[in-house]
Amino acid sequence: MKYLTEYRNLEATKSYLELIEKTVTKTWKIMEICGGQTHGLVKNGILELLPDYVQMIHGPGCPVCVTPLNLIDKAIELLEQGVIVCSFGDMIRVPGSKKSLLEAKSNGGDLRILYSPIEAVKIAKSNPDKEVVFFAVGFETTAPANALSVLHAQKEGLKNYSILVSHVLVPPAMEAILDDKFCNINAFLGAGHVCAIMGYKEYYPLAEKYKIPIVITGFEPLDLVQGIYMAVKQLESGIYNVENQYSRVVKEEGNLAALKVIHQVFEVGDREWRGIGEIPNSGYVLNKEFKAFDAETKFGISHMKVPENPNCIAGDILKGIKKPHQCNQFGKACTPSNPLGAPMVSSEGACAAYYHFSSNLITE
Amino acid sequence: MDKGTRAYETIQLGHGSGGLMTRDLLDDIVFKTFSNSYLDQKHDGSIVDFNGKIAISTDSFVVSPIFFKGGNIGELAVNGTVNDVAMCGAVPKFLSLAFIVEEGLKMDEFITIVNSIKKAADESGVQIITGDTKVVERGKGDKIFINTTGFGEVNPKANISTKHIKVEDKILLNGYVAQHGMAIMSQREGLEFESSIESDTTNLNFLVNDLINEFGDKIHLFRDPTRGGVASVLSEIAQDINQGVLIYEDKIPLEKQVAAACEILGLDPLYVANEGVFLVVVDALISKEVLNFMKKDQKGKNAALIGEVTHEHPNKVVMQSSIGGRRIVTPLIGEQLPRIC
Numbered sequence: 001m002k003y004l005t006e007y008r009n010l011e012a013t014k015s016y017l018e019l020i021e022k023t024v025t026k027t028w029k030i031m032e033i034c035g036g037q038t039h040g041l042v043k044n045g046i047l048e049l050l051p052d053y054v055q056m057i058h059g060p061g062c063p064v065c066v067t068p069l070n071l072i073d074k075a076i077e078l079l080e081q082g083v084i085v086c087s088f089g090d091m092i093r094v095p096g097s098k099k100s101l102l103e104a105k106s107n108g109g110d111l112r113i114l115y116s117p118i119e120a121v122k123i124a125k126s127n128p129d130k131e132v133v134f135f136a137v138g139f140e141t142t143a144p145a146n147a148l149s150v151l152h153a154q155k156e157g158l159k160n161y162s163i164l165v166s167h168v169l170v171p172p173a174m175e176a177i178l179d180d181k182f183c184n185i186n187a188f189l190g191a192g193h194v195c196a197i198m199g200y201k202e203y204y205p206l207a208e209k210y211k212i213p214i215v216i217t218g219f220e221p222l223d224l225v226q227g228i229y230m231a232v233k234q235l236e237s238g239i240y241n242v243e244n245q246y247s248r249v250v251k252e253e254g255n256l257a258a259l260k261v262i263h264q265v266f267e268v269g270d271r272e273w274r275g276i277g278e279i280p281n282s283g284y285v286l287n288k289e290f291k292a293f294d295a296e297t298k299f300g301i302s303h304m305k306v307p308e309n310p311n312c313i314a315g316d317i318l319k320g321i322k323k324p325h326q327c328n329q330f331g332k333a334c335t336p337s338n339p340l341g342a343p344m345v346s347s348e349g350a351c352a353a354y355y356h357f358s359s360n361l362i363t364e
Numbered sequence: 365m366d367k368g369t370r371a372y373e374t375i376q377l378g379h380g381s382g383g384l385m386t387r388d389l390l391d392d393i394v395f396k397t398f399s400n401s402y403l404d405q406k407h408d409g410s411i412v413d414f415n416g417k418i419a420i421s422t423d424s425f426v427v428s429p430i431f432f433k434g435g436n437i438g439e440l441a442v443n444g445t446v447n448d449v450a451m452c453g454a455v456p457k458f459l460s461l462a463f464i465v466e467e468g469l470k471m472d473e474f475i476t477i478v479n480s481i482k483k484a485a486d487e488s489g490v491q492i493i494t495g496d497t498k499v500v501e502r503g504k505g506d507k508i509f510i511n512t513t514g515f516g517e518v519n520p521k522a523n524i525s526t527k528h529i530k531v532e533d534k535i536l537l538n539g540y541v542a543q544h545g546m547a548i549m550s551q552r553e554g555l556e557f558e559s560s561i562e563s564d565t566t567n568l569n570f571l572v573n574d575l576i577n578e579f580g581d582k583i584h585l586f587r588d589p590t591r592g593g594v595a596s597v598l599s600e601i602a603q604d605i606n607q608g609v610l611i612y613e614d615k616i617p618l619e620k621q622v623a624a625a626c627e628i629l630g631l632d633p634l635y636v637a638n639e640g641v642f643l644v645v646v647d648a649l650i651s652k653e654v655l656n657f658m659k660k661d662q663k664g665k666n667a668a669l670i671g672e673v674t675h676e677h678p679n680k681v682v683m684q685s686s687i688g689g690r691r692i693v694t695p696l697i698g699e700q701l702p703r704i705c
Contacts, residue, residue: 004627013687045689089630093698102698115629221687337697356694 007220008044016225017049020232024053028235029184030228031177031320033170034191035062035349036219042353044221054228057320058350060173060276061191063138064090065318065342065349068272070306071166072096075135077301078164079109084127085164086112086120087135088142090346095339097306117149117163124153124161133295136163140194143167143284144258147265150286150293162295165286168271170194171202172282176273178210182321187231190216192223192246197262199254203242211240218246265290274342275314312341317350324354331355369393375469380499389497393475397482402458402493410493412458417518419454421445424511430477433547434562435639437510438480443565443639444590445514446488450569451586451642453522453576456488460513461495466505477508488567490514519573523581526604533584533673534651535609536644538571538658539666540564540619541594542626545636550625561621564640571663572642578657585645588638592696595634597643598671598681599695609681611671611693634683635696645673 006012032038038058041047047056060066073096079085085101092101092113105111110130114120117134124132136146146163153161170191177183190203195216203214213234217227227245234241244250262284271283286294296302308314311329316322324330324343334340336352343349369385369392378385395403402410425441442459449456461481465474485492543564550559572586589597594616602609618633626633640663646654651669658664676682681693 008686010687043691044685044687045691046687047689049687049689221685221689336694356692 004220007218007222009222013221013225016222016229020054020225020229021051023229023236024051024232025236027053027055028186028232029055029057029320030187030189030231031057031059031185032189032217032224033059033061033174034194034219035065035346036193037189037191037217037224038062038350038353040219040221040224042356044224046221046224050228054232056228057185058317058323058353059188059320060177060273060318061139061170061194062343062346062349063142063168064094064346065314066168066273066276067091067094067137067166067342068274069097069308070272070304071137071164072101073098073306074296074301074304075101075133075164076104076109077304078133078295078299079104079111080107081299082110083131083133083299084110084112084123085133085135086114086117086123088115088137089113091135091137093339094342094345117146118152121149121152121156121158121161124158125156128160131160131162134161134163135166137166139168139170139191140198140262141196143262143266144197144255147261150265150290151261153293154290162293162298163286164295165284166271167266167284168273169268169282169284171206172279173273173276174206176276176279176282177319178212180319180321183319185212185320187213187215187235189224189227189231190214190242192216192218192250195246195250195254197255197258199252200242200244200250201252207240207242213240214242216242216244216246216250218249273318275308275312275318277315309340314341314343317343324351327351370471372471374471375465375467375474375499377467377499377501380465380497386497393478394495394497397478398461398485398492400491400493402491410458412493412515414457414515415517416520419449419452419516419518420513421448421452422511422513423448424509426506426509427548428506429548429551430473430507432551432563433560434543435565436477436480437508438477439484440565440639441510441512442481442484442488442490443567445512446490447568447588447642449514449516450567450572451524451588452516452518453524453572453586454516454518455573456490456514456516456569458493458515459485459490461492462511463495463497464505464509464511465497465499466507467499467502469507474508484567488569519576521580522576522583524583524585526585526601528581528584529601529605529607529645529673531607531673531675532648533645534648534669535598535611535671535673536646536651536655536658536667536669537594537617538568538642538644538664539640540617540622541589541638541641542622542633542636543619544639545593546622546625548637549629549631559621559625561625564638566640566663568640568642568663571658571661574661575644575654575657579646579650579654582647582650583644583654584647586642588642590639591637593633593635593637594641594643595632595681595693596695598693601645602681603679605673606678608674608677608679609671610674610676611681611683613683614686615668615670617666617668631700634693635700648672
């Protein structure tokens with residue numbers, strides 16, 4: 001397995017951990033943006049290997065976690081209307097206001113778990129008398145494939161395919177976190193896969209405005225410790241640049257072909273984030289030309305609104321103000337088998353990651 | 365007049381009616397294939413002799429697709445129950461066999477499954493001694509469900525119980541994990557990906573019995589981590605014994621292609637189902653001998669010592685990652701869900 005085992009090498013990882021230890025002189029709070037990075041940190045036990053001075057704050061980059069409750073209710077509504085709803089796997093157990101997609105499926109809904117939205121277009125084509133909706137959640141990473149599914153459906157002349165869009169963008173979320181008065185984050189590990197699509201030019205103004213180092217980082221143990229080391233080095237030298245640790249995948253200009261598809265189908269619009277609230281210009285919506293593929297308009301469900309569970313502090317968790325185990329409900333009323341909020345559902349969610357893997361719990 | 369079972373292209377509701385069509389189906393296919401002195405009496409049940417303690421285990425098989433790379437639901441139904449009996453420290457002798465067939469199952473497929481059952485039963489040395497066949501209307505089943513119950517004679521040298529597990533005991537695995545689950549996954553609708561991963565379904569009773577004969581009560585536990593995977597079984601063990609279990613990520617036997625498929629699909633191999641894998645917990649003093657013994661057997665050639673029982677972190681399984689960090693391994697909750705990105 002080229003490009004994998006090399007990045008899980010004990011000696012190389014150790015040498016970066018030693019470099020971090022040698023370099024750090026005071027406490028720094030570093031937020032990893034992406035849920036995949038949180039998963040990598042806890043799965044590999046990196047948190048307990050880091051010196052106490054380096055504190056990792058788990059960011060909002062888990063698509064499942066930030067998809068608002070009312071979007072889940074909308075997907076369930078469609079399922080109950082007899083629509084074939086297609087979704088990525090970890091979305092289906094996230095609780096809506098009354099139930100999850102998985103429960104709606106057991107009540108008779110036709111729910112399909114897919115790895116690719118292109119499969120959903122195939123399902124629409126082979127079920128011409130049924131409506132098929134793909135639950136298009138995710139950050140910039142999944143946007144190209146979701147956009148491509150719309151282009152495929154258009155090319156095939158399919159009238160029974162649409163997407164329930166909940167696309168969110170990383171930079172506006174970073175800005176919302178930095179603008180929060182309780183924000184105490186000193187540096188970011190940028191989300192590697194998001195940047196593989198988008199590039200990282202849009203991070204220059206952020207680093208400059210907030211005087212904060214941003215290191216675009218990958219997901220393997222060696223990536224993570226190297227990214228952390230690069231951030232610590234900048235912090236200790238008092239500089240704030242955008243650096244690219246994940247250069248084997250990420251180019252400054254991003255993936256031009258993917259960007260072209262995104263811009264063809266989507267435009268930037270306001271988005272609600274679960275636990276954070278509405279952030280202006282923080283997501284993608286279908287542009288005018290492709291409005292016919294918008295499930296919310298097509299099925300008249302745009303008006304649906306539901307409040308979040310008041311006992312869930314997902315917002316504080318996603319903004320890095322609180323750690324999962326500081327929540328009163330953590331591991332008690334809220335567990336992966338009975339989650340109150342989304343961060344407890346996806347294995348990338350900060351709460352579930354803590355619950356499953358965290359060394360904090362080993363000795364409890 | 366009846367036209368004979370093999371003339372039907374598919375299983376009909378009438379094949380489960382209890383009338384002539386059922387009799388023909390049994391005579392032409394089932395009894396003919398499994399013929400033995402017990403079954404040939406064509407009674408409602410069988411009377412058998414046993415020496416000493418008896419181990420009994422039952423399991424229902426509902427796998428979809430029913431044919432997959434490396435096997436089908438028939439051999440799974442035999443090996444699964446044979447292995448469960450073997451894990452009790454017993455030599456499996458007899459099986460009951462009950463089909464629930466969905467109307468419309470292709471007759472050829474039914475025959476193939478019955479033949480696979482026969483082959484698997486012969487290979488593991490068990491006889492089918494009683495059974496049942498029901499047919500449900502189209503749409504009320506999923507092609508075919510099979511239930512088997514296994515009966516085995518407990519090896520007098522065996523003393524298998526979580527009660528005998530103690531701190532410092534070693535935990536071994538006989539071979540590659542996650543093969544079966546990933547073979548099934550690779551053929552599920554909507555997830556198909558090209559691979560040559562085959563199910564590891566096989567009987568484990570001979571190797572298990574050889575281990576008991578060789579090492580006796582120094583072997584404290586056998587478990588086969590089928591659904592829920594290695595992680596779920598180890599979690600159950602840790603809870604049962606009120607001690608901790610420590611395993612090492614880089615010691616878990618994992619075939620390259622399976623590892624890659626798990627990476628791509630975002631699944632953790634520790635939670636993926638196995639069919640030809642068993643865990644054995646042994647006294648630390650004999651762990652190396654057990655490992656060498658297993659490695660000499662075809663079904664243990666990829667065996668590995670994967671961890672140990674510890675007084676630290678009671679009730680919890682902790683895995684040391686390949687870079688030296690640690691994390692908790694929790695039991696599987698619901699189905700393992702693929703991640704978005």
